[in-house]
Amino acid sequence: xxxxxxxxxxxxxxxxxxxxxxxxxxxxxxxxxxxxxxxxxxxxxxxxxxxxxxxxxxxxxxxxxxxxxxxxxxxxxxxxxxxxxxxxxxxxxxxxxxxxxxxxxxxxxxxxxxxxxxxxxxxxxxxxxxxxxxxxxxxxxxxxxxxxxxxxxxxxxxxxxxxxxxxxxxxxxxxxxxxxxxxxxxxxxxxxxxxxxxxxxxxxxxxxxxxxxxxxxxxxxxxxxxxxxxxxxxxxxxxxxxxxxxxxxxxxxxxxxxxxxxxxxxxxxxxxxxxxxxxxxxxxxxxxxxxxxxxxxxxxxxxxxxxxxxxxxxxxxxxxxxxxxxxxxxxxxxxxxxxxxxxxxxxxxxxxxxxxxxxxxxxxxxxxxxxxxxxxxxxxxxxxxxxxxxxxxxxxxxxxxxxxxxxxxxxxx
Numbered sequence: 148x149x150x151x152x153x154x155x156x157x158x159x160x161x162x163x164x165x166x167x168x169x170x171x172x173x174x175x176x177x178x179x180x181x182x183x184x185x186x187x188x189x190x191x192x193x194x195x196x197x198x199x200x201x202x203x204x205x206x207x208x209x210x211x212x213x214x215x216x217x218x219x220x221x222x223x224x225x226x227x228x229x230x231x232x233x234x235x236x237x238x239x240x241x242x243x244x245x246x247x248x249x250x251x252x253x254x255x256x257x258x259x260x261x262x263x264x265x266x267x268x269x270x271x272x273x274x275x276x277x278x279x280x281x282x283x284x285x286x287x288x289x290x291x292x293x294x295x296x297x298x299x300x301x302x303x304x305x306x307x308x309x310x311x312x313x314x315x316x317x318x319x320x321x322x323x324x325x326x327x328x329x330x331x332x333x334x335x336x337x338x339x340x341x342x343x344x345x346x347x348x349x350x351x352x353x354x355x356x357x358x359x360x361x362x363x364x365x366x367x368x369x370x371x372x373x374x375x376x377x378x379x380x381x382x383x384x385x386x387x388x389x390x391x392x393x394x395x396x397x398x399x400x401x402x403x404x405x406x407x408x409x410x411x412x413x414x415x416x417x418x419x420x421x422x423x424x425x426x427x428x429x430x431x432x433x434x435x436x437x438x439x440x441x442x443x444x445x446x447x448x449x450x451x452x453x454x455x456x457x458x459x460x461x462x463x464x465x466x467x468x469x470x471x472x473x474x475x476x477x478x479x480x481x482x483x484x485x486x487x488x489x490x491x492x493x494x495x496x497x498x499x500x501x502x503x504x505x506x507x508x509x510x511x512x513x514x515x516x517x518x519x520x521x522x523x524x525x526x527x528x529x530x531x532x533x534x535x536x537x538x539x540x541x542x543x544x545x546x547x548x549x550x551x552x553x554x555x556x557x558x559x560x
Contacts, residue, residue: 150333151330154328155296156294156327157325157326158297158303158533159304159324160323160325160532161224161532162226162347163409164194165409165413165414166414167192167194168411169412169432169433169532171190171216171221172191172432173432173433173531174216174217175190175201175211175216176188176435176527178211178216179205179209180516180527181209181524186207187204188205188434189204189433190411190434191203191410191411192410193409195409199238199239201240202244203433204245204246205245206246214242221235221238222236224321226403231405232403233404270505274474274506275470275471275506276434276437277439277469279468280427281427281429281439282465282466284447284448284463285448285451285455285462285463286455286463287455290539292456293537296327297421297422299377303344303374305540306372307325318348319346319348320348321402322403325345326342326343327339327341328341339383339385341389342392343393343395344369345393346365346393347399348361348394350400361398362394362398365393369393413430417534419534427444429441431444431530432527432531437506445513445544446513447467448546449545449547451463452546453548454497457551457555459489460487461486464481464482465479465498466478466482469506474507475505479495479504481498489558497558500557512544513544513545
């Protein structure tokens, strides 16, 4: 019997209060790693009307100006008008940082296996920065092997920012949210039920002063300059039955930190798979790569994506777990939801044999510590908005399909 259902995912723009915090946290991380690749960083940011608070734990030889880093990010996002209650040059920036706990540092620097002299492998020298569990996921719904709902939500958010910054729609503000509901039949996307865009805008647009006229203008512009370009190369498209909702409250002038406070790490579902896959609970931004909340989640995505790209499953979810100070995962779990072309136990063995899941190995595989000079001091802040996974606009190491042929060959043996 055919099963028909809807699945929805959301995204937010870089000007959303929570994303401002994520961007600042990761810009701080980039700056510290550029000067000192062995920096230990857990940078948290809070924003509110006219205020930025930088807190957390940082141990580094780098000397950076945290206030300037924050102001530069805010200006780049587009908050430059003090009349909006939050602007790069007028907001207060407070810094309240501690050093990393020496108890945690000991476990990270010298892993339990090494202390017990049970291993001479250099990759056992770095233990996990905390206990926890992480997930990675891939499916064949899109070319980037991501679920279609979150892929579309991110594409719309990126396009929303692009037309604002290019001047095509200059009346748009930095704050915005998108949401897409996809129609599925028997597990396959077949249509678009609803597209929702909430975007900050100026009080009046050109000669328009009536709120109803303003909203009609915004809706028409978003359909023409945002939605149509996004779906130009997508097989599953909106049709006459698709609902298109724009600013459902009727007005969105007050936005950003003036409209709502923001906090680092509060958009973990937006950052990953839009709720389509499970989540271990740990946020990414502001954390150096010894924090497995971040690095191991990237590694799990790499594993799942290569498995799906190799044709060994249509969907694949990978879970790992760690103990603080211990390098090797305490568990690895593979789930293919009945779509696997080989047994999940076989895939588990392949993962154990061909993927490095110790923190030091992940850092080395993806070069997460030594930022390439050609990136201009930017790496982590580039993924702080519009998703850390499945990015088609960035060259990310955990998105590389470098194990596909190896897995195909190994699966046949």
